[in-house]
Amino acid sequence: MISADDLIALIRTYNPKTNADMIADAFAFGAEMHDGQFRHSGEPYFTHPVAVAAILAEQQMDDATVITALLHDTIEDTKATYAEVEKRFSKEIADLVDGVTKLTNLQLNSSETKQAENFRKLFMATSRDLRVTLVKLADRLHNMRTIKSMRPQKQAQKARETMDIYAPLAGRMGMQWMREELEDLAFRVLNPEGRNSIIRRFITLQKETGDVVEKIQADMELEMDKAGLSVDIYGRAKKPYSIWRKMQEKEQGFSRLSDIYGFRVITQSDADCYAALGAIHQRWAAVPGRFKDYISQPKTNGYRSLHTTVSGRDGKRVEVQIRTVEMHEVAEAGVAAHWSYREGVRVENRFAVDPARWIAQLSERLDEDHDHDEFLDMVKLEMYQDQVFCFTPKGDVIKLPRGATPIDFAYAIHTRIGHACVGAKVDGIRVPLWTRVKNGQSVEVITAEGQTPQATWTDIAVTGRAKTAIRRALREEDRERFIRLGRELVRVSFENIGKEVTNKALKTAGKSLGLSNVDDLLERVGAAEITSREVVSAVFPDLAKSVGNEIEARRAVIGLSPDQSHSRAQCCQPIPGERIVGITSRGEGVVVHAIDCEVLVNYEDQPERWIDIHWQEGTHSVTNTITLELTITNDAGVLGRICSVIGEHDANISDLVFVDRKPDYFRLLMDVDLRDTEHMHIIMNALEVDSNVASVARHRDPERAGKVQRRS
Known part of the structure; x- marks a missing residue:
């Protein structure tokens, strides 16, 4: 560990006017507070703050930053308080030490959601004083230099954090030397054999070529x-x-x-x-x-x-x-x-651009409602970017990360331009929106009134700004769609009990279900978070029993012993009227499959698990869920009409997912609760009659073989 005099001498090489007395006082205060504390290596703990201070002095940082390094763990790990640091040194230094303490408490872990939230807080804290981040980076650098004293599991955790967060952050701050050293130190932990193989090749190459x-x-x-x-x-x-x-x-x-x-x-x-x-x-x-x-x-x-x-x-x-x-x-x-x-x-370096501006811009774009994973993706994209420069038709320069597309270009100009984008020309030639733009190219965005972002754009876009704007627009569009769908589902359910949907009834239901307004209620219904039966039950509890599929299940399968329960396989979704077979399954009783289910081939060499069963004859009061795959035209009112058709035939929609969106057609998967094959064919025939339904078919997914729907 270097002495206080050595640290002061190092600072004086670039700043002869340094406040040597305050540096010495901070050195003494830090040593006193950390007295009796030791690192994993057995060294006195204060050797770490001193090393961090030396790293920052080598970067010619000001006195306040160096003193902060000496004291950066005092509030966190010793009896020292913010008030004591402020009184003995200054409010500026106390705020910096407190900022580093808060960043230290944002421990990253393997949970992606928590990592994203920590990242969000880190940038919010950084935007107040960038020197906090500089101290934290120097702190991580020294910890990585001395990481061998930690447990192997802890080494791997810290190395992954360094590779994912701190190294790219150092690079984004322009401190490329620190980024390279952090990456190499993390690489030494995460892949020692890979690193050693490269070093061995270098030694061999040097022997061969000098x-x-x-x-x-x-x-x-x-x-x-x-x-x-x-x-x-x-x-x-x-x-x-x-x-x-x-x-x-x-x-x-x-x-x-x-x-x-x-x-x-x-x-x-x-x-x-x-x-x-x-x-x-x-x-x-x-x-x-x-x-x-x-x-x-x-x-x-x-x-x-x-x-x-x-x-x-x-x-x-x-x-x-x-x-x-x-x-x-x-x-x-x-x-x-x-x-x-x-x-x-x-002195002011005329080429130095304050990255605090970048962080401030990033902080401004933080919306507390944003998805944490989305935010983490956005930040990583911002940090890892390697820029290209394109031109608007007027000659303005637009900076984009390498691999960016015309979609990114459009959103870089303005969110409104991005939303309305329908095509692009690069150097005067019409190109697909997924084209990767290159340095020096001229990009012209083609827009159209009424155009809205497409779901596929999130895969095309590269910049965090574009992805965030697209996702926000899609969420708003989904909300409107869910509200329309929810309104149709509720209308059908109310009609089934001979009642009319009124705004007052919806307000009453919303209040009963803890929702502030009617639109929130309808959105929840359309998104399948609340069933239409729950809405009816909130207003007419005595009549709600006739709505939906929530009827107590009874034994519908013949061929089982009294102690055997059965469940429907979700890979083939068998329903009464189909030929079926049972497969015994530990923990699931008997799993019922349709006789033509692709998954049954997996049990051909296990005949002892097969059970001959069939559906009980008669009208089945228990409803069963099947998935229909529909392709419909992208026209106003089509989806609502389809929902009405299904409701009119005494079936319930329990889930709906759009799997493909095109300007003219939508392809969707719809989970429908119905009784049997006859009920299914009636509904499918009714849908096929609609001129806006291009196709309707039953959807089966062998990948869902491990999932079942419990019946009895």
Whole structure:
């Protein structure tokens, strides 16, 4: 552990005006509070806060951030209080320490929903002061550097969190060096054999070819001297995890990977960047499609650089990044560049873009009603993006993540444009909406009045903004559809008891069921969360028995012993009037299958489990659920008419799912509760007569073989 004097000396290398007394006081206070506490490794616990402070000092952070690092666990793990920290240091430092404490309490776990909620809170907290996140990242970095002292299970958990959350967050903050180190440390835990295999290949390659990096660097320095450019050149082999990821993405072995070496050329001016690029391209052949100009089109985190890949010495591909000293500071320090010092004075780097703006924009888009998983998807998409730049017909630049489509482009312009999108032209040519746009292309969005988002768009869109807008619109559309469907279901149920549906009756039912308004009640009915019988029962409890399928079950199958119960297999959904067979099942009694069920082939070699059974003759009062697959025209009133037809034939709709939506047709699965085969054929014939029903058929699903409907 470094001493207080060593830490102060480190800070003075970039900030001679540091408040050394306050740094020393924070060091002493932290040591006192953590006295007697130890880490898993057996070291005094205070070695950890000191190491975190040193990491931030190496990034040339301000005094408040370094002091926060020294104290970041005091409120959480010691007797120190917020008031004590505020009184002894300052409100700014107390708020920062409190912010880190709150982030520490947001422990991520294997539950995706909880992880999403933690992620939401993390960003809400980050939007108040970005330095909280910087301390948390440094905290995670030191914990990963010393992770070997933890239990293997805990190591794996922390490594997964680091790979999923902290590493991409560091990259999004522009701190690429930290992202690479976090990824490599996590990779060491999650896949040690994979990492070691790459390191072994590097050692073998170096024995065969010598120090390739040193040779290529010398070649580049020679070309820069010829061009009269004063530059600094740094070369290195890429990190093991970076190479592993390329191997997975390209589905190639190590021997086939070419761009495993990277070089940085640091120039004195913007003009020198382009001059250096010209010198490199004159000396080596550029690889087509691998040039990116992030100087004229910077990334949203302020990153600027020229990227190119060339065939270097012995035909080996090498990646080259060319940038100025100021650009390099932002590329290395990311958000920390906002606190950079030069000659002891805080200076503003003209290329540094505050990522707090990105986080603030993200926070503004948070709607408390959003689905947690949806939010997590959106955040991950935002963080992992690698941008492309497209143009509107007027020449405005739209930034999108790699792999984005015209749908993303439309929503990037305005949500209203996205909702109304019906097509797109790329460079003047009409293309499908799932087309992946590329750098420099011009995109024109074609809109139409009355168009609404399609469910398939969520699979086409890439950006979090587009996906969120589409899902919100679909939810609103589903609500309207469920309300219409619920109104029809309730109307039919009321007619079955000779009553008329009135707004007053619906209000009474809603109040009885704990719902605030009629639309909420109808939406619940349409979404099959509440049955129409429950609505009728809330108003006319004595008449409700004649509605729906909730009649007490009786034994309907002949051939069972008195102690045997039976249940309907959901793979074939047998109903009275069909030939059936029983299969004995542990825990389920006898499972009844239709004689032509595909699943029965699985029991051909188990004849002892087969039972000869048949339905009891006569009228069955017990209703049974079957699934119908319908294709209907996308016209107003069609779905309501279908529901009315089913209700008029004394059947009940218990569930309805749209499986495909097209501009002209809908395909849906509808669960209908009916008595027997005769009842089923009457309903199917009535539906087929409707000119807006293209097809109706019984739907059976062998994948549901393990599910049953209990009867007795």
